Amino acid sequence: MIVLRATWKILTQVARSFGGGLGLIIVLTVLCSAVFAPLIATHDPDRIDVLHRFAAPTLEHIMGTDHLGRDMFSRLVHGSTVAMTVALCAILFALTSGTILGIVAAFLSTRAERPILVLFDVISSFPSLVLALAIVGVFGASTSLVIVVVGITLLPHFGRVARAQVLTLKNAPFLEAERLLGASTMRIIFVHLLPNIAGPLVVLASMDIPLVITIEAGLSFLGLGVRPPLASWGTLIQDGYQFLSQSAVPVTVASVALGVATLGFTLFGEALRDAVDPRLARAH
Amino acid sequence: MTKQPLIAMTGISVVYEGGVRALDDVTLEIARGSVVGLVGESGSGKTTCCRVLTNLVEPTCGTVAIDGVPLAEIIGRGDLAFRRRIQMLLQDAVASLSPRLSVSALVEEPLRIHGEPVAEGRVRISELFRRLGLPADIGSKYPHQISGGQARRVAIARALVLRPEVIIADEPTAGLDVSVQGDLLNLLQELRSEFSLTFLIVSHNLSVVRRITERTAVMYLGQIIEEAPTPQLFKAPAHPYTAALLSTNPSLDPGRRRARIVLKGEIPSVVNPPSGCRFHTRCAHVQERCRTNVPQLRPAGEGRQVRCHFPLAGTA
Numbered sequence: 001m002i003v004l005r006a007t008w009k010i011l012t013q014v015a016r017s018f019g020g021g022l023g024l025i026i027v028l029t030v031l032c033s034a035v036f037a038p039l040i041a042t043h044d045p046d047r048i049d050v051l052h053r054f055a056a057p058t059l060e061h062i063m064g065t066d067h068l069g070r071d072m073f074s075r076l077v078h079g080s081t082v083a084m085t086v087a088l089c090a091i092l093f094a095l096t097s098g099t100i101l102g103i104v105a106a107f108l109s110t111r112a113e114r115p116i117l118v119l120f121d122v123i124s125s126f127p128s129l130v131l132a133l134a135i136v137g138v139f140g141a142s143t144s145l146v147i148v149v150v151g152i153t154l155l156p157h158f159g160r161v162a163r164a165q166v167l168t169l170k171n172a173p174f175l176e177a178e179r180l181l182g183a184s185t186m187r188i189i190f191v192h193l194l195p196n197i198a199g200p201l202v203v204l205a206s207m208d209i210p211l212v213i214t215i216e217a218g219l220s221f222l223g224l225g226v227r228p229p230l231a232s233w234g235t236l237i238q239d240g241y242q243f244l245s246q247s248a249v250p251v252t253v254a255s256v257a258l259g260v261a262t263l264g265f266t267l268f269g270e271a272l273r274d275a276v277d278p279r280l281a282r283a284h
Numbered sequence: 285m286t287k288q289p290l291i292a293m294t295g296i297s298v299v300y301e302g303g304v305r306a307l308d309d310v311t312l313e314i315a316r317g318s319v320v321g322l323v324g325e326s327g328s329g330k331t332t333c334c335r336v337l338t339n340l341v342e343p344t345c346g347t348v349a350i351d352g353v354p355l356a357e358i359i360g361r362g363d364l365a366f367r368r369r370i371q372m373l374l375q376d377a378v379a380s381l382s383p384r385l386s387v388s389a390l391v392e393e394p395l396r397i398h399g400e401p402v403a404e405g406r407v408r409i410s411e412l413f414r415r416l417g418l419p420a421d422i423g424s425k426y427p428h429q430i431s432g433g434q435a436r437r438v439a440i441a442r443a444l445v446l447r448p449e450v451i452i453a454d455e456p457t458a459g460l461d462v463s464v465q466g467d468l469l470n471l472l473q474e475l476r477s478e479f480s481l482t483f484l485i486v487s488h489n490l491s492v493v494r495r496i497t498e499r500t501a502v503m504y505l506g507q508i509i510e511e512a513p514t515p516q517l518f519k520a521p522a523h524p525y526t527a528a529l530l531s532t533n534p535s536l537d538p539g540r541r542r543a544r545i546v547l548k549g550e551i552p553s554v555v556n557p558p559s560g561c562r563f564h565t566r567c568a569h570v571q572e573r574c575r576t577n578v579p580q581l582r583p584a585g586e587g588r589q590v591r592c593h594f595p596l597a598g599t600a
Contacts, residue, residue: 177374177439181442181446
């Protein structure tokens with residue numbers, strides 16, 4: 001109940017600024033199209049209709065068709081499902097494992113936390129796209145592999161923030177008060193610590209979503225992400241790019257969709273950061 | 285003391301990393317049902333003393349015994365059973381309440397931790413709220429929405445829910461305005477008889493200590509330098525430091541006013557405490573022996589103990 005009310009309050013605050021409002025609209029649109037893709041799509045995204053290749057936008061195909069005559073709008077909508085699945089799963093993976101490692105590191109002694117911090121440094125010293133290329137090259141392309149690879153490369157973000165947050169709260173009087181009442185370490189972490197460090201982590205998660213979307217699109221563009229014929233924004237751009245000499249419509253539509261979605265999530269993330277912690281606003 | 289004390293600290297020393305001697309050979313006995321005050325300036329080891337009693341800090345040497353049973357043995361039988369007996373009120377009451385929990389969740393928290401039925405506990409909690417003068421609708425509020433005095437009452441309610449035997453209160457009146465302070469002190473005294481509590485009150489507010497405690501211990505640089513029944517201590521301090529400390533306390537009664545004793549110099553570092561008597565660097569009555577020999581805490585009549593080679597005249 002209180003969580004719902006707090007969420008609502010923050011969302012209204014996000015919507016108050018122009019960028020935040022625009023971002024919120026785009027995010028909601030993309031999320032809706034991802035969840036309700038089969039209902040929203042006007043055609044079967046994989047139905048080939050070679051007689052209508054590269055059709056210009058009409059009432060029948062509102063965003064035209066691609067080189068196999070597949071409906072671009074339906075493919076975009078289904079592509080958003082892929083993009084959101086990859087983005088949310090990867091972020092969820094990075095968020096949980098990073099937070100756990102960060103909390104553990106903060107509670108360990110300086111010497112014992114060293115391996116965890118070194119692990120964070122090692123992971124973040126790899127360029128994520130190159131790491132993804134290497135791993136996908138070895139194990140073959142698949143959606144779940146993309147999720148794991150992207151999740152691992154983002155893990156240090158969350159780990160470092162969680163560790164810093166816990167370090168500032170570790171000696172807070174209210175945690176000591178719980179210890180005096182006899183609360184177990186697990187109870188202290190889950191009931192008292194997590195709710196107080198969640199804010200910055202959620203903001204970070206929302207700001208990392210556009211990053212994951214572009215990484216996924218990039219891998220799919222290179223043919224290392226989701227497998228065809230599954231529609232992903234990256235593969236749509238790739239397909240359009242292959243036939244750029246015959247029609248510029250598919251590549252433009254797909255690229256604009258990717259750009260708008262990325263922009264929307266970025267705007268939303270920044271507005272969310274300002275709403276959750278006003279002290280950070282305009283710091284960059 | 286003939287009766288077995290409820291809490292007996294014997295020869296407690298706490299040495300932190302870097303050689304900080306936070307406590308040095310502290311011996312203190314607290315009788316069941318009594319109210320004992322612990323006074324001293326900042327950094328004298330009052331809070332560390334509380335933390336040892338509540339097992340947040342393990343003493344480097346010395347023992348704590350409750351009802352004659354060593355603390356280690358009690359903890360060995362189960363941490364929760366020990367927590368149930370001794371509760372502590374932290375100095376900053378607002379900061380000691382978990383910020384994302386409502387007041388009712390905060391007060392039910394001890395029941396959940398100790399696995400007691402929460403539904404039955406609620407009856408007790410609403411009775412406690414009434415007893416503490418907290419409005420019935422406070423349960424739905426969050427710590428940042430209540431006043432400092434209310435936060436302190438909520439902290440007291442949290443401590444009392446488990447029906448402890450001992451309450452250690454670290455600066456119970458700090459940061460409250462005078463009328464609220466008075467209310468709170470009255471409340472603590474009523475609760476004491478009602479729940480047959482034993483209190484250890486840590487404060488640097490001498491008037492508070494004088495008003496509600498039966499015995500007072502004075503700390504200086506990690507040592508207890510004087511311990512006596514409160515009226516005697518305030519009437520005729522035996523240790524020069526106690527005399528200086530008491531002289532700083534303003535009094536309305538002209539008959540009780542005393543000449544202000546101004547100590548010279550800073551409080552020495554606990555990393556490298558002075559040799560001999562720890563107070564010799566600032567004592568007005570310092571003699572050669574004080575610089576070399578460490579005085580022991582020894583009885584000085586009227587149930588008084590003092591750690592001084594040359595206790596002030598007019599006592600003993």
